[in-house]
Amino acid sequence: MRKIYSKIEAIAGNVIIVSATGVRYGELALVNSGHGNSLAEVIRLNADKVSLQVFTGARGVSTGDEVRFLGHPMRVSFSDNLLGRIFDGSGRPRDNGPELTENLIEIGGPSVNPARRIIPRNMIHTGIPMIDLFNSLVESQKLPIFSISGEPYNQLLARIAMQAEVDMIILGGCGLKYDDYLFFKDTLEEGGALSRTIFFVHTASDPIVECLLVPDISLAVAEKFALKGKRVLVLLTDMTNFADALKEISITMEQVPSNRGYPGDLYSQLAARYEKAVDFEGAGSITTLAVTTMPGDDVTHPVPDNTGYITEGQFYLRNGRIEPFGSLSRLKQLVNRNTRDDHRPLMDGMIKLYAAYLESMEKKSMGFRMSDWDQKLLKYGVIFEKEMMDLSVNIPIEEALDRGWQILEECFSPEETGLRSDLINRFWPQKQEVH
Amino acid sequence: MEHSKGKVVGVSGNMVTVEMDGDVLMNEVGYVLVEDRRLKSEVIRIRGSQAELQVFEMTRGIGIGDPVDFTGELLAVELGPGLLCQIYDGLQNPLPELAEEYGFFLQRGVYLDRLPNKEWDFTPAVKAGDTVTRADTLGTVPEGIFKHRIMVPFNLYEAYKVKSIAKAGTYGLRDRIAELEDSKGNTIPLSMVFDWPVKRAIDAYAERLRPSKPMVTKIRIIDTFFPVSMGGTYCIPGPFGAGKTVLQQVTSRNAEVDIVIIAACGERAGEVVETLREFPELIDPRTGKSLMERTVIICNTSSMPVAAREASVYTAVTIAEYYRQMSLNVLLLADSTSRWAQAMREMSGRLEEIPGEEAFPAYLESVIAAFYERAGIVRLKDGSVGSVTIGGTVSPAGGNFEEPVTQATLKVVGAFHGLSRERSEARKYPAIHPLESWSKYVGTYDQEKTEHARKLLFRGNEIAQMMKVVGEEGTSLEDYITYLKSDFLDSVYLQQDSFDPVDAAVSKERQSYVLDFLFKILFAKLDLPNKDEARSFFYQMRQKALDWNGTDQSSDTFQTIENEITGMLSEKQTGIEEEAQVLFQSSQGQNNA
């Protein structure tokens, strides 16, 4: 039986300090306060002074409350029984199901040996042309969706989750609005995907510390399933809330902030989570899609900025569409050579023409004269946005490629597209005979 | 000898505070004993009887009172034959061997032999009775394509008599191959390996020379406009996704140096994997052997322990200096030095030091300067020359170069290859900004001509800016043609397709040949009556020149395309621009001479 300490010496923010011995760094403790039990984690040891971060927050904790150390770090149960279940950030059930205590695994484990990684090779089909055709998603990729509040990023996540050919989905909600949480639940239920989904959801009204646990707990479970051969898609929304929680904690701990109040280790903290994305040779994989909302729509804000330096590209979701510029899947070249011969050249060609369209638009807005060529581009841009960029478009890659050629044919003559003649000969749509 | 011991009295993140029972050295290595693992750590501050150690592993599970063993030694790398082809973590732990033994995940507290225990064919270079000093060659072993010098360890500062030396033959790495005798008559046994502390520059050479010979990267914009010298330093700052890593990857393949050390410092593991998997398959045209045979990879990626990340760049540069001592030209590529600086910032924060700008420690600048100072070209004691060239990427917060790491780096490097978001988004690769970047080194191409080309780029940019305001209509035909010429130079010379088998690597001879040829177009007076014709003329020229870039210089097609371009030019050319006359005269003169 471990000793119970009943003298809390200091309380600041969500951190309490007790005098105790035999405690280990990273260990959990149970704080028993008038409002019930809360887990807490050891985040600093200084002689016999132990600093603990209280998961449900220190509000309401009294100096006379009891603290009992558990002798192990944060753990979560891992088994197939997790499937279809909904938990909070500390792994307690949010649905009415039973608490799971079997087969406990540690969270935040060591990283994969780079020498055991392999070059990613499988495309994940989503039915969204802006992804499949222009920025293919690859199994084991880590990719954020850069967006701003009000944009349908959770809708996009849910859609990808429904359509991606993966074995299971883990949704990690960080500061998720309750409505959004219900939206995910309903959508996955309607789509019949609930039974292969696990939720770890921290909602906006839950204690902030639990927000910090969500990515780790989600990824630890994902890792175990991946090792058992499952292709796991992890959805994290919204990682900016996670970063803000980090900021809050580090300020309470009186760490010197580096940039707009965020701690100096923000990069390492985010990287430790994103780098969990992996393809285990001979087993399964983890693919991570994460929403990162950009405060003030500013991509140089520390959260999107650090994220961009870590992830393998990014999707910009703006005005309800995935922007062709700025959006980038850095792994696309590993898979888009294996779809169809026209995939890469069509992708490049159509984007170049869309860039030219934007230039013409700019000239137009400045009142410059529009040439014939400008007129053609203006027509092209409108069709491209409607038929390719609109998120309601939902077609397989082959159809998207065919549609691409049709759009070109509608707007240009073959040589105006800048595409190689051998491709034109093979793929240029034949004009229907007019009777 | 007995070393000090200690007990843990505090833990915060990856830093432990230790109460010690004796003397310790600054930067001494200690091991924290936890759950029968020994976690490697380094002393980073000493105060009274307490020392602060940064732990190179996860600190979870460490408790108050856990024992600490000090070693009396500084953090060091093991130097000897067998370093090439290795893939190490930041502490010189071989990652493939770790993977073999422990599977998918890195284990903490596991330190394998740093050099493979292989046998080597030793040829002595001294005989018993000879006098030797540090870094003198005792013998050699063939390591791949190199003659690896087995040297007197750099930490033996006296003159020694060779008491015995092994005969030519095959010996194990750790076998005794020589015995030296010092002035007091003590015998010092030597094997092929010795340790050297990573944070101390290897200074066993006769003198430092001024970097003057270009290090050819086979990237046109670098070799011609922003060259790097053997033994020089350069940095590549750029926002995320601008192409820093790709630029270093192509450099690591194509640079004309003997050995490349890749320090993947706090970046993505996936990027290293590409190198790991591809290099063994790629043939180095200079040697006919796989690229791996000239490469060492130090890989401490972003999710690996941050203190080891800080050490990794030192591990890398020490190995680079070691091969420099063998009269080789070594290139160290570090991606990204910002992650290294951030590792320092994290430790500084834990030490509660007074922070400087953006919470970086006040000594950031001097540490960065000291690191780049370890580059250099040196004359060794035997008169031969070796060099270490350092190229580091910088990942500035928000892509803004006005931040401490970029600024501190710019103060000390010899060349600045600034990547621009604007160019990378326009897919103009490599996205090195042609107007903002600079180099203090001398390139492979004629200086005066380079200046002319640069002026053209500046002028072209001015016109492009103006055109944004007044439109094409408001621009004179003459200016418009200048703009087209500058855009042409940009498209077909500054930009280079890193993924095209021919265009990816262009020899300096080809660079000169092509640029000489392009000059004829760039400084031609042309009969182009209006802007539409001018544009279409240059677009055609561009198409041809890009095709030309993609063809092998020795092929017939190369000549055919050249003739076609010459033909197209002569149809429109009426003369040479006045201010450029001098360029063509001087090259004429050379031809006649």
Ligand SMILES: Nc1ncnc2c1ncn2[C@@H]1O[C@H](COP(=O)(O)OP(=O)(O)OP(=O)(O)O)[C@@H](O)[C@H]1O
């Ligand atoms: N020379 C090039 N040719 C073609 N594409 C390139 C080139 N350089 C970069 N790219 C494209 O840009 C992407 C990002 O490049 P890279 O990974 O080198 O960026 P980075 O500057 O290292 O970014 P980060 O700071 O996030 O690591 C690549 O995946 C590739 O798609």
Ligand SMILES: [Mg+2]
């Ligand atoms: Mg990079």
